[in-house]
Amino acid sequence: MDSEIVGIIAGALSCTTFLPQVIKTWKSKSTKDVSLTMFLIASLGTALWLVYGILIHSISIIGTNIVVLFFSLTMLWLIFRYSRKK
Amino acid sequence: MDSEIVGIIAGALSCTTFLPQVIKTWKSKSTKDVSLTMFLIASLGTALWLVYGILIHSISIIGTNIVVLFFSLTMLWLIFRYSRKK
Numbered sequence A, B: 001m002d003s004e005i006v007g008i009i010a011g012a013l014s015c016t017t018f019l020p021q022v023i024k025t026w027k028s029k030s031t032k033d034v035s036l037t038m039f040l041i042a043s044l045g046t047a048l049w050l051v052y053g054i055l056i057h058s059i060s061i062i063g064t065n066i067v068v069l070f071f072s073l074t075m076l077w078l079i080f081r082y083s084r085k086k
Helices: A003-015 A019-028 A036-055 A059-084 B003-016 B019-028 B036-055 B059-084
Strands: none
Touching: A003 A059, A003 B036, A019 A059, A019 B036, A036 A059, A036 B003, A036 B019, B003 B059, B019 B059, B036 B059
């Protein structure tokens, strides 16, 4: 088995992990059961991965973490947006 | 700045990303707003990262993804457990 094929599929899945939550929250406008702390940690962790990618000049790490950071910050925005309306 | 210090902090944060959601769901016993698809993708992605880590003999990738897979599967179990009770 080519290990890089497994790595590319794993990376593609990691990129889209938060997308279903963004879609669900966007439609339901409800964030009661969703952990704010999870997305704070995810955003901070992903931002640090991005810094790491820039420091070691890795396009794969930079690209992946830009996508994950985008979805993670979108979730933070949705959580603040819909929790305020209650 | 030592890039490996940034990488280690980023990795530690990634490991614990799902933990706050596990704690929140464990306490509230409510999973209505949480995306099942997110944790299905996370579990599959993390399992593939684990396979990738084994294939390229990377202890860091193996260790990190065992932790993330554990929390991700715990969330799947909590979602099935509490959604059935409704």
